[in-house]
Amino acid sequence: MKIISINRTIIAVFIFLGTAFLFSCQKETSLSNSTTVTEEQAATYSDESAQADASFDDVTDVGMTAADEDNTASVGRMDRDYHPDFAELRAAIGLCATITVTRNDTTYPKTITIDFGDSCVGLDGKLRSGKIVLHLTGPIRKPGSVLTITFVNFYINHIHLEGTKIISNLNENGAIKFTVQVVGGKVTFPSGRGYSYESFKYKKQIAGMDTRIVRDDAFEITGWAKIEVNNGVVIKLEIVDPLIKKVACHWISDGTLKIQINDRVLKLDYGFPHNGECDNKALLTWNNGNSQRVILLP
Template sequence: MKKKIFLFLAVTATALTYVSCSNNDSVVEQTDVTAIGASVAIDAANDMDVTTGLLVTKPNPSTAKSTETPVTGICATITVSPATDTYPRVYTLDYGSTGCTNNQLTRKGKLKITLTGPIATTGSKMTIERIDYSINALKLEGTIEYTNTTTTPTVPQWTRKVTNGKLTDSQGHVFTTSGLHTVKQTAGVDTPFVLDDNVYEITEGTHVVGTEKGGTLTLTVGESLVKKYSCLFVSKGKLKVQGGALNGVIDFGNNECDSVYTYTHENGTVFTLGM
């Protein structure tokens, strides 16, 4: 969680912070890597909102959902309709116009989450819509569709599709995004009512980030990205980056939830980027 918090605090202020560079190569001047910072922030926001959706809609073995129900770790007012376990079900998370804060993250606006069936059931879809929604002054728009495509019960998997995505930072800079990824659960399958031990891997997929200057950045999974539910951030894996002057690899490290990742340019220049 700490890495996620630092991400949004940093992006809100400056979009990207250079911690160090391997040398003084002219790539530093030639390459605008703010789009990399924005792409990581967008992916983190998408993961946050999917994680929120999983937490709010997770099955409860002992009690039924009510029309308004508190959820530990969620500071929003949650309304569920219908109240009984029938589908489709709509969960509205209202963080208010002034927002509420949890774990140093202030969210405003609403998330509308529509579930066609239990998300652990093949074919079920969770759709997340953002309504006047922001996290730490980063305005987020677009729709996330999280669809269960499991074929082997011991290896649950989903597709995560983002459409009409947009991030507007505190300085008014706008980044658009779209993408499709395959997500597999590699741990925690045997404890369906517990989320903290879940580990997910994004095994393939691509997302595209557009800048207000007309540039585009394409990020493709090179090595499976590991996301622990308890970490709420990619802790391992690599993304291939291409677009404009950028041609390199983002490396998320050695499976630790720290506040640092690296971007290595094609000529070997390494940027260590802080959240």
């Protein structure tokens, strides 16, 4: 009887372990399947990731242009001479936004608030609403100065952006360069699909250094971004060929971005279709270039 009891115990243990193992395998399979990405899904995720990345980049452009014009109005001038007209910024965002500077003089720190109201269509054709708040520790062209950008119910082309953008001046030995970081970023599309977003990029000026005019500036951008969909899919963006952003152009005009989604790798060519000319198109390719889709940038 004792032997039978022991055997029953052993059998029960094996049944328990077998059941646990089977459940574990099913759970792992379920988790794996939940993050399996089809080719069509990968293309859609890449499209939306490019839009998310471009939307945050647009905020960089708006913030940097405002900060540059503040810099021009502040450096080497007396307090009473501080009269930025933000003409270059207006050339992009239009006249419908309200721009408020506090403190409204040449001293720092200061805050620049750009209020787009409920709906503001810029001269760049982009629809914005809500507020972008810029906090400057010093003139943006001064080494060590930091520009911090936050959002108040901000949307661009119906895409909702949240988080904090930090732009730091790293100028040295005559080179004009910045780091651009997004922390705690979140992107929500009109469909309701949500993404978390973080990035770290280097931005180096390659044209317009010898003038006080903002419009002739151009920058070379390198770095990465990481996007996580609310279903757990992780999307990694890596700049392979430096992106070129001219202030006079509303979009990135050249460069290549690698997009990795699980084991799928896609490429986004910003030089398409006119070899670096200014337009809002980029070419997404995958399957060694055999599959492609034209992406319209916001």
